[in-house]
Amino acid sequence: MYKKIALGILAVAAFFPLPFIASQAQAQNYTATATPRIDGFDVQAVRRPAPGNELAFTLYGSPGGSAAVQIGGATSGLVLTETESGVYEGSYTIRQRDRITANSTATANLRVGNQVASTILDEPLIGTPSGRRSSRAAAAAGAPNIDRFDVEAPQKLVAGEELTLTLSGTPGGKASARIAGVKGKIVLDEIRAGVYEGSYTVKRRDRIEANSVVTGQLRVGERETNAVLGQSLVAGPAYQSQSRERRAARYCVNCGSVEAINVVEVKGDGSYLGKIAGGVAGALLGNQVGHGTGKTVATVAGAAGGAYVGNEVEKRVKTTKHYEVIVRLENGGTQTITYTEQPPFAVGARVKVENGALTVVQ
Numbered sequence: 001m002y003k004k005i006a007l008g009i010l011a012v013a014a015f016f017p018l019p020f021i022a023s024q025a026q027a028q029n030y031t032a033t034a035t036p037r038i039d040g041f042d043v044q045a046v047r048r049p050a051p052g053n054e055l056a057f058t059l060y061g062s063p064g065g066s067a068a069v070q071i072g073g074a075t076s077g078l079v080l081t082e083t084e085s086g087v088y089e090g091s092y093t094i095r096q097r098d099r100i101t102a103n104s105t106a107t108a109n110l111r112v113g114n115q116v117a118s119t120i121l122d123e124p125l126i127g128t129p130s131g132r133r134s135s136r137a138a139a140a141a142g143a144p145n146i147d148r149f150d151v152e153a154p155q156k157l158v159a160g161e162e163l164t165l166t167l168s169g170t171p172g173g174k175a176s177a178r179i180a181g182v183k184g185k186i187v188l189d190e191i192r193a194g195v196y197e198g199s200y201t202v203k204r205r206d207r208i209e210a211n212s213v214v215t216g217q218l219r220v221g222e223r224e225t226n227a228v229l230g231q232s233l234v235a236g237p238a239y240q241s242q243s244r245e246r247r248a249a250r251y252c253v254n255c256g257s258v259e260a261i262n263v264v265e266v267k268g269d270g271s272y273l274g275k276i277a278g279g280v281a282g283a284l285l286g287n288q289v290g291h292g293t294g295k296t297v298a299t300v301a302g303a304a305g306g307a308y309v310g311n312e313v314e315k316r317v318k319t320t321k322h323y324e325v326i327v328r329l330e331n332g333g334t335q336t337i338t339y340t341e342q343p344p345f346a347v348g349a350r351v352k353v354e355n356g357a358l359t360v361v362q
Helices: 002-015 135-140 237-250 272-286 292-317
Strands: 038-044 054-061 066-071 078-084 087-093 106-112 115-120 146-152 162-169 174-179 186-192 195-201 214-220 223-228 255-266 320-329 334-339 350-354 357-360
Touching (some): 054 066, 054 078, 054 106, 066 087, 146 223, 162 174, 162 214, 174 195
Antiparallel strands (some): 038 054, 054 087, 066 106, 078 087, 106 115, 162 195, 174 186, 174 214, 255 350, 320 334, 350 357
């Protein structure tokens, strides 16, 4: 009998004409997780794949994840460690049983939560930078061209100082730079057509000198070109002053990129109105069951069950949804901006924080 009462109450709750009845879509409560971002994947190549040689990998992307590398011909994979926010590093020692060749590929996976991003290494595992073509020779062979490679250097090469590298050449490519004495490579973003720029903050572990060799690389499709920096990594006082002024004018303290867009639904609180309406519906239904004392019990049970269902239905109707946009700022910090409607941009968009809102910047 009571099972029939419960089923009847649910039926009334589904069709009872109350203003606070919610749709099934409104009742859902979930948080969306954005796909991780991979900004760069790098290897320090070895001269030959002899047992005992090490392949040092660096992955740049979303912070707080877990990263791993699979190498073609290797007998096992490699787990990378997050050495600093968004930078994952690890070395693979070549074994006797490995069959790694110049044509072997390396695939990196970056997992954040239950989302995974993957990328394939775009450079060979075997070889040395010195064996690559010069910019002029590569251009003659149809490869991309590097017109200029400069650095805005600090006055002293100490931990915390910043090097800003700029490479100009063929547009639409992927650019990077390596500094002798620094682990990994520096990714240079194309800030406008044919102009690539990136910054590196000197770390305590670096073994960097004023005359350290800096090699810039520009890849378009399957072809690449390299150029060696022709200036010191330490600037004189006059140049340093001009450099800081240019950098300050260009640097945007409240600019960054969208790291995640989370959809958040918050269930509201039920009120006495929902309980009363549900209780009335349940009591009416319970009153139709049984006779005498049984009828009274059914009426009371129906009222109680109906009050509970009515309260839950009202909670669902009062559910509110908003969007939390997480921005990774250029200074390394994060900021969360809340929107009541779907924001007009996607993860990875470059934005500027202004008056509690975001605007897309080019």
